[in-house]
Every structure is written in structure tokens, then in C-alpha cells.
Amino acid sequence: MSESKIFGLHAVKEAFETQQHLDKLFIQKGVSNIGLKEIEQLANKANVQISYVPIEKLNKLSKNGNHQGVIASSSPIALIDIEQLVEKAFEVTPTPIFILLDQISDVRNLGAIIRTAEAINAQGIILPKQGTAAINEQTVKTSTGAIFNIPICKVDHLKDALFFLSSYDVKSIAASEKTNQLIYDIDFKIPLALIMGSEGKGVSSGLLKMVDYKAKLPMLGSTDSLNVSVACGAILYEIVRQRL
Structure with a gap:
């Protein structure tokens, strides 16, 4: 299994709710809305690292896909506490x-x-x-x-x-x-x-x-x-x- 990128508000929220092994969250710097705030709360609850990045970074990570200001990277392994x-x-x-x-x-x-x-x-x-x-x-x-x-x-x-x-x-x-x-x-x-x-x-x-x-x-x-x-x-x- 390799690392993959999940982008878009609905897809990232679903990844948290289905307890996928997420390694990192990228959120567009300077943007705030209800959907992003909800995802930030889910990330904090799941102890997933958040990086606030410019839109150019998100465009590159998503290969100019419709990321809606958020991308999550999934880990190829399950971490242990x-x-x-x-x-x-x-x-x-x-x-x-x-x-x-x-x-x-x-x-x-x-x-x-x-x-x-x-x-x-x-x-x-x-x-x-x-x-x-x-x-x-x-x-x-x-x-x-x-x-x-x-x-x-x-x-x-x-x-x-x-x-x-x-x-x-x-x-x-x-x-x-x-x-x-x-x-x-x-x-x-x-x-x-x-x-x-x-x-x-x-x-x-x-x-x-x-x-x-x-x-x-x-x-x-x-x-x-x-x-x-x-x-x-x-x-x-x-x-x-x-x-x-």
C-alpha cells in the first residue's frame, strides 16, 4: 500500500469519520469556513498534524484537482500508540x-x-x-x-x-x-x-x-x-x- 492524497471537504471528512490512517492534513492558509473548521476539529481529535499552506501547494498536491482548500495524506501503515x-x-x-x-x-x-x-x-x-x-x-x-x-x-x-x-x-x-x-x-x-x-x-x-x-x-x-x-x-x- 502506498501513500495517497484525499482532497475535497466531503472526502476528507469521510476519511476521518471512517478512521482511515491519515498522516497529515494540508489546509489553505488564510481561508476559513464551516467545513474547514469541522475538519480541523476532527484532525485535532485524531492527533493528525495540520499544515497551513498556500493554494499553490494544494494545487500541486492535488494536480489541480478540486481540493476545496483541504488535502489529507493517508499513511501506508497503521500507527500504534x-x-x-x-x-x-x-x-x-x-x-x-x-x-x-x-x-x-x-x-x-x-x-x-x-x-x-x-x-x-x-x-x-x-x-x-x-x-x-x-x-x-x-x-x-x-x-x-x-x-x-x-x-x-x-x-x-x-x-x-x-x-x-x-x-x-x-x-x-x-x-x-x-x-x-x-x-x-x-x-x-x-x-x-x-x-x-x-x-x-x-x-x-x-x-x-x-x-x-x-x-x-x-x-x-x-x-x-x-x-x-x-x-x-x-x-x-x-x-x-x-x-x-
């Missing part, structure tokens, strides 16, 4: 691995991380609702279908996710160059939340202040950083190595 994700994870293993992605904006990086996470049998991916790459056909393709075999949830804020995970005694580790500690110095045979940061900025400072550990990969050449999906793969397989 964090409570269900964590409870199911601990039913499977006493030492689950959760991967939190902080503002990863490239769909190919997202797909590649999902592919590796599923390959090492991680228990779930946690994404913020705002500012993260779309889960679309390209994400599915890059993950080579692994996206259908690993639970994924979206939360309002990753900070809230960390608080919730800590209540289950899950230890958090941020991949960060702002430390002298290497990933090889950490005991990964514990319930674990691995946080990977955005391609440009890394893990946000607010999250870095909350985590139990910060660690980095050794960089021995003149290159000072790795692609985020490559770095995530290297860390995940150190976790596997320790647990084998």
Missing part, C-alpha cells in the same frame, strides 16, 4: 530496544533506519508528529517492506516519550558528538531507548539534557560525521554484538 507499543514490547522481551528519531527529515534515511531496526528485531520506532519525514511510498521502498513488520508510533513530543519510557525503567542513550564516551563503553544488555538526531543538527539540546547516556562512534579519518542511517546501523549492531 506508545502505551500499546511499550506494553507489547515487554511481553516479548525483558530488554526491548526502542529507537527515537529526532527530526529526521529525509525519507530515505527514515526508511533505511527502519530496515536496520527491523533486521535486528528492535521493538519499535518512535517519531515526533511535527518535523519528521513523511511515511510514504519512498519510505516503504527504502525500508524494503520492513516498515510493515515493526511497530511505529508518533508522539506530540519526544520528551514525553522519554518520560513514559523511564517509568518502565528503560534507559535512554543519545548518539552525540558532544561527549567523549564511545558506544563501546556502554552496557546495552538493558531495556534501551536509542535516540538519533537530525541530519543537520543532531539530537536536540533539550533531549540531550534528559538522557541517561550520551555516546559516539569513533571517527578515525578526516570525515567528522556519518550519515544518520549509517551511524544508527553501526550502533544497533554493537547492541546486537553485546547481546549475542
Whole structure:
């Protein structure tokens, strides 16, 4: 199943009412009417992200169809809420691995991380609702279908996710160059939340202040950083190595 666009007031309203897996809502900036306000309320109730965009964006997304000021994108997967994700994870293993992605904006990086996470049998991916790459056909393709075999949830804020995970005694580790500690110095045979940061900025400072550990990969050449999906793969397989 691939991402699709639903446009027009009636079609989008029906998509919410029939509980389709909607990923994002686009509403024309500066336009307000009863129909759009009703759809905004449905989106807020369903925790679907809303972006207010110019009409040119809507025309492009709908290929100049009769969008009536609103377009919804449907997700190719069903998301799971964090409570269900964590409870199911601990039913499977006493030492689950959760991967939190902080503002990863490239769909190919997202797909590649999902592919590796599923390959090492991680228990779930946690994404913020705002500012993260779309889960679309390209994400599915890059993950080579692994996206259908690993639970994924979206939360309002990753900070809230960390608080919730800590209540289950899950230890958090941020991949960060702002430390002298290497990933090889950490005991990964514990319930674990691995946080990977955005391609440009890394893990946000607010999250870095909350985590139990910060660690980095050794960089021995003149290159000072790795692609985020490559770095995530290297860390995940150190976790596997320790647990084998």
C-alpha cells in the first residue's frame, strides 16, 4: 500500500469519520469556513498534524484537482500508540530496544533506519508528529517492506516519550558528538531507548539534557560525521554484538 492524497471537504471528512490512517492534513492558509473548521476539529481529535499552506501547494498536491482548500495524506501503515507499543514490547522481551528519531527529515534515511531496526528485531520506532519525514511510498521502498513488520508510533513530543519510557525503567542513550564516551563503553544488555538526531543538527539540546547516556562512534579519518542511517546501523549492531 502506498501513500495517497484525499482532497475535497466531503472526502476528507469521510476519511476521518471512517478512521482511515491519515498522516497529515494540508489546509489553505488564510481561508476559513464551516467545513474547514469541522475538519480541523476532527484532525485535532485524531492527533493528525495540520499544515497551513498556500493554494499553490494544494494545487500541486492535488494536480489541480478540486481540493476545496483541504488535502489529507493517508499513511501506508497503521500507527500504534506508545502505551500499546511499550506494553507489547515487554511481553516479548525483558530488554526491548526502542529507537527515537529526532527530526529526521529525509525519507530515505527514515526508511533505511527502519530496515536496520527491523533486521535486528528492535521493538519499535518512535517519531515526533511535527518535523519528521513523511511515511510514504519512498519510505516503504527504502525500508524494503520492513516498515510493515515493526511497530511505529508518533508522539506530540519526544520528551514525553522519554518520560513514559523511564517509568518502565528503560534507559535512554543519545548518539552525540558532544561527549567523549564511545558506544563501546556502554552496557546495552538493558531495556534501551536509542535516540538519533537530525541530519543537520543532531539530537536536540533539550533531549540531550534528559538522557541517561550520551555516546559516539569513533571517527578515525578526516570525515567528522556519518550519515544518520549509517551511524544508527553501526550502533544497533554493537547492541546486537553485546547481546549475542
